[in-house]
Amino acid sequence: MKKYSWLSWGSAGIPVGLFILLFAVPGIAEQSVVKGIFYVLFLGAPISIILSVIALFKKSEKNGFAVLGLSLSMLLAGSLIYLLLLGFGMGEA
Numbered sequence: 056m057k058k059y060s061w062l063s064w065g066s067a068g069i070p071v072g073l074f075i076l077l078f079a080v081p082g083i084a085e086q087s088v089v090k091g092i093f094y095v096l097f098l099g100a101p102i103s104i105i106l107s108v109i110a111l112f113k114k115s116e117k118n119g120f121a122v123l124g125l126s127l128s129m130l131l132a133g134s135l136i137y138l139l140l141l142g143f144g145m146g147e148a
Contacts (some may be wrong), residue, residue, distance in 0.1 A: 057117045066107040066124030070131050073099045077134065100135055103128040 076092050083089055107128055110121035 058118055060110075060115075062106060062110040062113065063116055063122050063124070066103055066110045067120040067127070068104040068124075069099055069106065070124055070127035073103070073131055074127070077131070078135060096131075096135060096141035100128060100132045105134065 073096055077096060080089055081091070089124055103124060107121050107125035110116050111118060111125065
């Protein structure tokens with residue numbers, strides 16, 4: 056019987072939390088906190104993609120949260136790449 060396990064919940068929950076952190080950055084003035092948030096974002100995006108792919112290929116796992124987590128993780132990775140390109144002056148604002 057297929058069910059949602061911690062893998063599915065984690066693959067969907069991590070990107071949601073990372074998106075909240077991504078949009079919380081402009082309201083934070085403390086520079087060290089902003090650096091920490093960016094480190095967490097750049098480490099959390101690949102971790103959530105890996106968790107989503109593992110949950111998708113697991114036979115005893117439902118795919119709903121894994122697909123949601125993978126799509127949110129890809130969207131997060133794309134926005135982080137865009138922000139990184141903006142920081143290097145290669146993107147358009």
